[in-house]
Amino acid sequence: MDLKFLFSTLLITPFFLITFHSNAETSTYIIHMNKSLFPQIFMTHNDWFKSTIHSLKSKTLLDDPDQHAQKKLLYTYDNAMYGFSALLTSNELETLKNIDGFVAAYQDRTATIDTTHTFEFLSLDSPNGLWHASNFGDDIVVGVIDSGVWPESQSFKDDGMTKKIPNKWKGTCQIGQEFNASMCNFKLIGARYFNKGVIASNPNVTISMNSARDNIGHGTHTSSTVAGNYVNGASYFGYAKGIARGIAPKAKIAMYKVIWQEGRFASDVLAGMDQAIIDGVDVISISMGFDDTPLFEDPIAIASFAAMEKGIVVSSSAGNAGPQLGTLHNGIPWLITAAAGTIDRTFGTLVLGNGQNIIGWTLFPANAIVENLPLVYNNTVSSCNSVELLSQLNKQVIILCDESMSNSNTNSVFEQIRVVAATSMFGAVFISDNPGLIDTRLLYSPSIVIKPKDAEYVINYAKSIKNPTASIKFQQTFVGTKPAPAAAHYSSRGPSHYFPWILKPDIMAPGSRVLAAYIPTRPSARIGTNVYLSSDYTFMSGTSMSCPHVSGVVALLKSAHPQWSVAAIRSSLITTASPLDNTQNPIRDNGYPSQYASPLAIGAGEIDPNRAMNPGLIYDATPQDYVNFLCGLKFTKNQILTITRSNSYDCENPSLDLNYPSFIALYSNKTRSMVHKFKRTVTNVGDGSATYRAKLTYPKGSVVKVSPDILNFSYINEKRSYYINIKYVMYKNENVSFGDLVWIEDGGTHTVRSPIVIAPSGII
Numbered sequence: 113m114d115l116k117f118l119f120s121t122l123l124i125t126p127f128f129l130i131t132f133h134s135n136a137e138t139s140t141y142i143i144h145m146n147k148s149l150f151p152q153i154f155m156t157h158n159d160w161f162k163s164t165i166h167s168l169k170s171k172t173l174l175d176d177p178d179q180h181a182q183k184k185l186l187y188t189y190d191n192a193m194y195g196f197s198a199l200l201t202s203n204e205l206e207t208l209k210n211i212d213g214f215v216a217a218y219q220d221r222t223a224t225i226d227t228t229h230t231f232e233f234l235s236l237d238s239p240n241g242l243w244h245a246s247n248f249g250d251d252i253v254v255g256v257i258d259s260g261v262w263p264e265s266q267s268f269k270d271d272g273m274t275k276k277i278p279n280k281w282k283g284t285c286q287i288g289q290e291f292n293a294s295m296c297n298f299k300l301i302g303a304r305y306f307n308k309g310v311i312a313s314n315p316n317v318t319i320s321m322n323s324a325r326d327n328i329g330h331g332t333h334t335s336s337t338v339a340g341n342y343v344n345g346a347s348y349f350g351y352a353k354g355i356a357r358g359i360a361p362k363a364k365i366a367m368y369k370v371i372w373q374e375g376r377f378a379s380d381v382l383a384g385m386d387q388a389i390i391d392g393v394d395v396i397s398i399s400m401g402f403d404d405t406p407l408f409e410d411p412i413a414i415a416s417f418a419a420m421e422k423g424i425v426v427s428s429s430a431g432n433a434g435p436q437l438g439t440l441h442n443g444i445p446w447l448i449t450a451a452a453g454t455i456d457r458t459f460g461t462l463v464l465g466n467g468q469n470i471i472g473w474t475l476f477p478a479n480a481i482v483e484n485l486p487l488v489y490n491n492t493v494s495s496c497n498s499v500e501l502l503s504q505l506n507k508q509v510i511i512l513c514d515e516s517m518s519n520s521n522t523n524s525v526f527e528q529i530r531v532v533a534a535t536s537m538f539g540a541v542f543i544s545d546n547p548g549l550i551d552t553r554l555l556y557s558p559s560i561v562i563k564p565k566d567a568e569y570v571i572n573y574a575k576s577i578k579n580p581t582a583s584i585k586f587q588q589t590f591v592g593t594k595p596a597p598a599a600a601h602y603s604s605r606g607p608s609h610y611f612p613w614i615l616k617p618d619i620m621a622p623g624s625r626v627l628a629a630y631i632p633t634r635p636s637a638r639i640g641t642n643v644y645l646s647s648d649y650t651f652m653s654g655t656s657m658s659c660p661h662v663s664g665v666v667a668l669l670k671s672a673h674p675q676w677s678v679a680a681i682r683s684s685l686i687t688t689a690s691p692l693d694n695t696q697n698p699i700r701d702n703g704y705p706s707q708y709a710s711p712l713a714i715g716a717g718e719i720d721p722n723r724a725m726n727p728g729l730i731y732d733a734t735p736q737d738y739v740n741f742l743c744g745l746k747f748t749k750n751q752i753l754t755i756t757r758s759n760s761y762d763c764e765n766p767s768l769d770l771n772y773p774s775f776i777a778l779y780s781n782k783t784r785s786m787v788h789k790f791k792r793t794v795t796n797v798g799d800g801s802a803t804y805r806a807k808l809t810y811p812k813g814s815v816v817k818v819s820p821d822i823l824n825f826s827y828i829n830e831k832r833s834y835y836i837n838i839k840y841v842m843y844k845n846e847n848v849s850f851g852d853l854v855w856i857e858d859g860g861t862h863t864v865r866s867p868i869v870i871a872p873s874g875i876i
Contacts, residue, residue: 137201138200139199139200140186140198140199140200140219140309140312140313140379141198141200141217141218141219142193142195142217142218142219142220142378142379142382142409143198143208143217144193144194144195144216144217144750144753144754144757145160145194145195145196145213145215146194146213146214146759147757147758148758148759149212149213150213157190157194160213161188161195162185164196164213165184165185167211168200168204168207168208184198184199185198186198186199186308186309186312187306187308187309187379187380187382187383187386189383189386190386191386191389191390191418192382192385192386192411192414192415192419193382193414193415193418193754194757195215197308197309197379197382197383199312205217215750215753215754216408216409216750216754220309220313221377221378221402221405221409221411222377223371223376223378223381223400223401223402224401224403224432225258225259225330225371225376225399225400226399226400226401226429226430226431226432226604226654226655241721241722241725242665242669242672242721242722242724248362248363248668249360249361249362249363249664249667249668249671250362250363250671251274251278251362251363251364251671252360252363252364252394252395252667252668252670253278253280253281253301253302253364253365253366253391253394253395254335254339254363254364254365254393254395254396254663254664254667255302255368255385255388255391255393255396255397256331256334256365256368256396256397256398256660256663257381257384257388257396257397257400258326258330258334258335258368258370258371258397258398258399259328259329259330259332259371259372260303260323260324260325260326260328260367260369260371261303261324261325261326261332261335261365261367261369262325262326262629262630262632263291263295263296263300263303263325264295265332265336265629265630265631265648266341266629267332267335267336267340267341267343267356267628267629268297268300268336268340268365268629269297269299269341270297270298270299270341271341271342272341273297273298273299273362273364274362275298276298277364278364278392280392281301281302281391281392282391282392283301283302283304283366283387283393284302285300285302285303285324286303286304286323288305288324289323290323290325291303291323291324299339299341299364299365300364300365300367301364301365301366302365302366302367302391303324303366303367303369304366304367304369304384304387305322305323305368305369305370306368306370306380306387307319307322307369307370307372307374307380308379308380308383309375309377309380309383310374310375310376310380312379313375314375317374317375318374319372319374320373321373323369324367324369327373327631327633327634328371328631329630329631329634329650330371330399330656331367331371332629332631333626333628333629333630333650333652333656333657334399334628334656335365335397335629336356336358336628336629337358337628337657337660337661337664338359338363338365338397338660338661338664338667339358339361339362339363339364339667340356340357340358340361340628340629342355342357343355343356343629343649346627346648347627347649348475348477348637348649348650348651349478349637349645349647350586350587351459351475351587351588351589351651352457352459352589352651353589356628356629356649358660358664359660359663359664359667359668359721360665360668363395363664363667363671366393368384368385368387368388369384370383370384371400378411379411381398381411381412382411382415385398385411385415385419388424389415389418389419389422389424393424394667394670395425395663395667395670396416396424396425396426396663397427397659397660397663398412398428398429398659399428399654399655399659399660400429400656401430401431402441403431403441404609405441405610406610407444407610407611407745407755409754410444412426412442412447413755414754414755416428416446416447417446417735417738417756418757419678420738421735423677423678424678425447425448425666425670425678425681426448427447427448427450427659427660427662427666428442428447428448428449429442429449429452429654429655429656430442430443430449430451430452430603430605430606430616430655430658431603431604432452432604432655433602434600434601434602434603434605434703434713435601435603435605435701435702435703435713436605437605437606437607437848437875437876438605438606438608438609439604440604440605440607440616441604441608442616443607443608443609443610443611443612443614443616444611445611445738445741445772446678446679446733446738447678448618448662448666448682448685449616449618450617450619450621450623450655450661450662451599451600451603451604451621451623451658451714451715452600452620452622452623452654452657452658453596453620453622453624453718454596454597454598454600454623454624454625454702455597455622455624455625456591456593456596456597456694457589457590457591457593457625458473458593459473459475459587459588459589460472460473460475460585460588461560461584461588462541462560462562462570462583462585463582463583463584464570464580464581464582465484465487465573465580465581465582466573468569468573470562470566470569470570471593472541472561472563472566473550473561474555474559474584474586475555475637476555476557476559476560476586476639477636477638477647478586479587480539480586482510482538482539482558482584483583484581485509485510485538485582485583486506486508486510486580486581487509487510487512487573487574487580487581487582488509488510488511488574489511489512489514489571489574489575489580493511494513494514494517495513495515496511496514496528496532496540496542497527497528499531499534499535502531502532502535502537505535505537507536507537507538509538509539510537510538510540510584511532511537511539511540512540512541512570512571513525513532513540513541513542513543514543514567514571515528515544516543524546525542525543525544525549525561526549526554528540528542529542529554529555529556529557532557532559533556533557533640533641534641536640538558539558539582540557540558540559540560541560541561541562541570541582542559542561542562543562543563543564543567544561544564545564547600547602547702548601548602550624550625553637553651556637556639556640556641557639557640558586560584592694594694594695595693595694595695595697595700596693596694597620597622597693597694597699597718598693598699598700598701598709599620599699599700599701599702599703599709599714600623600624600653600655600702601701601703602653602703603617603620603623603655603703604617604655605703605712605713606711607712607778607871607875607876608876611741611745612776612778612873612876613768613770613776613778614770614772614774614776615711615712615715615772615774615776615867615869616715617714617715618682618686618716618774619689619715619717620658620689620713620714620715620718620719621659621661621665621719622658622661623655623657623658623661624653624657625651625652626651626652626653626657626661627649627650627651628649628650628652629648629649630646630647630648632646632647632648633646636650637650662685662719665685665719665721665724666685668721669681669684669685669721669724669725672725673725676730677732677733679732679733679734679771680795682773683730683731683732684724684727684730685716685719685724686715686716686774686866687716687729687730687731687773687866688724688727688864689715689716689717689718689719689865690718690720691716691717691718691852691865691867693718699718701713701714710848710869711774711867711869712848712869715774715867716865716866717867726861726862727797727862727864728796728797728798728804728855728857728861728862728863728864729795729796729798729804729855729862730773730794730795730797731771731772731773731792731793731794731795732793732795733770733771733772735756735761736761736762737770738770739756739761739762739763740763740770741770743763743765743767744769746766749763769790769791771791773866774868775790775836775838775853775866775867775868775869776869776871777838777868777870777871778870778871779840779842779870779871780873781872781873785840785842786838786839787837787838787839787840788838788840789837789838790836790837790838791833791834791835792834792835792836793831793832793833794831794833794834794855794864795829795830795831796825796827796828796829796830796831796832797828798825798828798862799828800827800828801825801826801827802825802858802860802862803824803825803858804822804823804856804857804858804862804864805821805822805855806821806822806834806853806855806856807853807854807855807856808851808852808853808854809852809853809854811840811849811850811851811869811870812849813840813841813842813870814838814840814841815838815839815840816837816851816868817836818836818837818853819834819835819837836853838868838870840870847871847872847875848869848870848871848872848875850867850868850869850870851867851868852865852866852867853865853866853868
């Protein structure tokens, strides 16, 4: 079986080819216009764009020009970008390019969409932590760009919420199919939907749920993760039972549905983000991305720049194309890019007849009675690759399946699971540490997975006595398992194809087996081959799940530090993240089991919300700083204008050295050496005067110097600059090496850490 294909179907964020959609003669285009050339004869930009469509000469022009314009024009944009999207023929597009005010045009694209315990795993329940300092995110509005919401879920009730709507809020609860205004409340304060791009790509399409109601489940899960209310007794068929709550449980949610069963398009994503900015959200959470898309054509990059200018923090997912390097999307300099990690929780026990308990993994959705049954292990049947062979066994046994006993190259634990389920065996034990298995809800027969290191004992027991027996215990939950977190194998790795000079992802957050709200109209589990079950709460895995964890922490930080800029908040998350797991060893990479996790997999490390509240020093940046970076990339004037929407920025100081709280240096594969110099400026946000001293851990094969290596601050918000020089000669056969720079406060509690990565330019 093709495991890569299987992983892509089992992970929560399904993959679709990026294609351009068109009718026989038309395609949907996103058109950027120059706002400074707005003709004063028009009252609004919408009037200008409609008139522009009117002016296009085409053989397909309808008799009624008003009807023609309405059909052609999909959306107008004035916040996320400046321009419109429209259905155009190639001839109309060429005519449009000659109109005054035209900047750029490109075809619509499709996007890839990428809890009861995670708040404890992140230590948010500390009495002196960020939860209490931020009043749990009270009155912060999180705009979720996703597949909609199931408003009846208990996670969206408004019990205990502040019974008022923030004065800044301009949004609404849009009426649609099976959705009315009364479904919004003081928790779910807004819900809108955008599907004109979907319809334009296929005019004959029938929208299955033409409203903000979620009929996929993705948006309900992500929105409840970021800011779901308290729900007693939430569980997945008895697993992970407890009080569910979002990371910012008192924050308010606004849903912008742009993901549809019928498709997901850039024009709709832009419209949703544009509206979120207008409505007055504080945070945007977007668990999707556009692969292989230049920065100046990426709707998330374009819209998030506008959001950043207004102080709105955008949190995004890195993608699920790992563990290969250079697979990341959303490596955009002015937003936060989240990688996915595991958490310290597992489920189920294998109990041997000698009383030995082995904690394994199962999510079989029933409390099946698999007690004191014969444990079968032999060379004939334990390859578990033949339905016919297993069918000859007595069903009232537990079969121990050993993948290593199979001579078939196509056999795997996934195939074994399928074969055993088809035989109706009373119980089964599978041996695997395949991360693609434990990040799914695949077990649909009464069975459990154990790790190879535990399997040796079980096999010896089964072979050492005449009548071995075993039991499987279901609906058990164990927390504190070690080591955790680890970088999830599926989480996309950096660097970014289009801007590798910024280290991405930024940070890692829980993404594997996250429990959150779900919709009752889609199956959450199955028993056997044809019995499907629904659940109000379900487990999902993916960077789609790590993103809302970060979004929730951002909401808390916005509440605790309303004056901080977008860059300041991102900096606080990066410089306080932990590179260690719960054994106090470096985080490992589930994609590369023999290696410690590179910052290209985990960024600066696992997010630490409580430390982020008081980072000591921050690396700040202005919109002009980002424009300087674009200028350093040698973007054209029009390419920059598509992102900034304004001519007020200049290119007088182009620079690839953005004031970012991390470092990545690329060397040529030909020379295998390089010298790189960075300049950074830090701002003191501590308690007052302070002295910081530099501590360096060199990447292998390098010499790193920082100057000055002592920073003295006299007052809050004082700035100090320093330089860091990296000299590198290729270390043996290392492709990527990494270390860090840590500023340590004298006599204080602050340590400010920045990862350093050295990599060959050829990895992207």
